[in-house]
Amino acid sequence: MKLHFHTYSNRTDHLFDRQTRSAQEVQATDHAEIADSGTPITDEHLKTLLPETPNRPASPFTYPRPSAERSDYVGFKRFHIVSQHSADTEHGQLSKEYAYGDLSDTEDINAFLAQLDRLSPEQRNKLEHIKPSKSLLSIAERLDDEALSQLADILIDAGSTPIFSEQRRNQVPDQLVDALAALSDDVLGDTIATLASLREQGASYQAPNSPVSLDEHGQEHLLMASYDRDKFWKHKFSQPVEEVELLHTFSDLLISGKFKGEDLSTLNTHLQQSTFEQSRGVLDMATVIKPFEKHSMLEMLDEADKDSEPNIFAYLSQQVDLSAHRQYYQSENNDMVVQQDLPPSDSDRGRLYSDILTAYDEYGLGWINDALEHVADTPPQIQRQLWSQLLDDAAQFEDQFIRSDALENWANQAITPILHAFHDQQIERIREFNSEREVPDYLGNLTYFGSMRQATISSVDTNQSTQNSAVNNNHSVEE
Secondary structure (H helix, E strand, C coil): CECCCCCCHHHHHHCCCHHHCCHHHHHHCCHHHHHCCCCCCEHHHHHHHCCCCCCCCCCCCEECCCCCCCCCCCCCCCCCEEECCCCECCCCCECCCEEECCECCHHHHHHHHHHHCCCCHHHHHHHCCCCCCHHHHHHHHHCCHHHHHHHHHHHHHHCCCCCCCCCCCCCHHHHHHHHHHCCCHHHHHHHHHHHHHHHHHHHCCCCCECCCCECCCCCECCCEEECCHHHHHHHHHHCCCHHHHHHHHHHHHHHHCCCCHHHHHHHHHHHHHCCHHHHHHHHHHHHHCCHHHHHHHHHHHHHCCCCCCCCHHHHHHHHHCHHHHEEEEECCCCCEEEEECCCCCHHHHHHHHHHHHHHHHHHCHHHHHHHHHHHCCCCHHHHHHHHHHHHHHHHHCCCHHHCCCHHHHHHHHHHHHHHHHHHHHHHHHHHHHHHCCCCCCCCCCEEEEEECECCCCCHHHHHHHHHHHHHHCCCEECC
C-alpha cells in the first residue's frame, strides 16, 4: 500500500534519506519532517515512526504537517491526512487505516490528491480547506480544470461569514457540495458557471450615490440620522458584502432544493445573462415565493427584457437593498437629516412578489412594465401598498382599466396621497428620534430632498426622479 502524497518541488533539498541515517536517528525524526520532505510516504517510512513496543501507543501520523499559523481563510480549517491507528497489530503487521476528511479508503484518498494536483498552488490551498468527501471527489472528477478551479473559489466564498454575524456558514460548503453532487453532468457544469458568474457580478457592484455632499473622507454631511441602532447594526453585520451576496443567496437556494432539473437550468441561463441588480431581484423572489408560484416566476423571467428600463427584477431588488430604504430630508436651516429603515421581512416581500405574479398571470408583463413607469422611482417601503391597491382597483373598476391611459390616470390619482402619507410618517419618526436625544437639534420645516441613486442611473430614471422631486419638494411639515 502506498499513499501518493503531493510532492513540493521547492522542498527537494530536504528529501528524507533513510540510507544515510541510523535507525535511531530515523526513529527520532519528527513525523512532520518526513511528511514535509516531499518523499511519498510508504509503510516502511511509517514503521520507522512506530515504537518497538507494540503496547506503547504511538503519536498519530499527519500529512501534511498542520501549520502553527492561523488558517488562510477565516472560519475554515485545513484538512490533513491522518492515521487512525499507528501501532503494530497483534500479528506484527502495520495498520493501514487513514482518514482524510470523510475519506478513509486509500484509493479514494489518492484519487482526491490527484484532483488537488490539477490545481494551481493558490486554488489547491483553497480546496484543502474544504472537507474531502465522496461527493466532492465525484464533482471534481466530473469537472474540467477551469471549472474545478472556479469551484475552489466558490466553496470558500460560499462559507465566508461576516465578522460580527451571529449565524456562521461553516456547514454551507459541505451542504453545497452535496447539492451539486446530486445534479446531472450538464446541470452541474451550468450551475458552476452560474455561481462563477454571480461572483463576477458581485465584483462589479457599484455602491449607489448619495444625494448630499461628502467630506474629504467620503462621509456624508448630515445633521443627524434617525434609525433603530440595535436593529440596524444587527441587520447590517449579518449581511454579506455585496461581492458575495448573490453567491450566498444562490448557494442557499441550491441547498434548499427548491429549484431542480429544467427549472434550475432556466434559472441558470437567466442569472448568467443578468446584471447585479437583476440577479439580486431574481434570487430574492426565487427564495421567498411559494413553490406553486415558481412556474409564473420562470415564465415572467423568460419574457422579461434584460436590456429594458425599468426591468421588473432590478426594480424588485430594491426590496433587499439597505441603501434604498434611506430617505433624505432638508431642515429649515438647509441641514440634511436621514430616516433609515430596514428592508421588509421575508413574508412582507413574499406578499409583494405574489401581487406581482398575480398581475403577470392576469394582465401580462406589458401591463406590469407600464405600471413600473409610474411606481419604479417611488420609495421601496410603499411598493407593497401600491401594488395591492393597484390590483384591487383594477379588479373593482375593470371597465375603466381597459383604456390605454388607465394606468396613467390611476397613478395620477393614487400615488401622490400614498407618497405624502409616507413622507409624513418618515418626518414624524425623525422628530420622535430627535426629541429623545440628549440635545435635540432644531429642525423647523422638513422637506423631502432625495434618496440614494444607482451609479448607473439611466435617463429614464433621471426624468422620473425630476418629476417626483417636483411633487415631493412641495411637501413639508412644520415643527
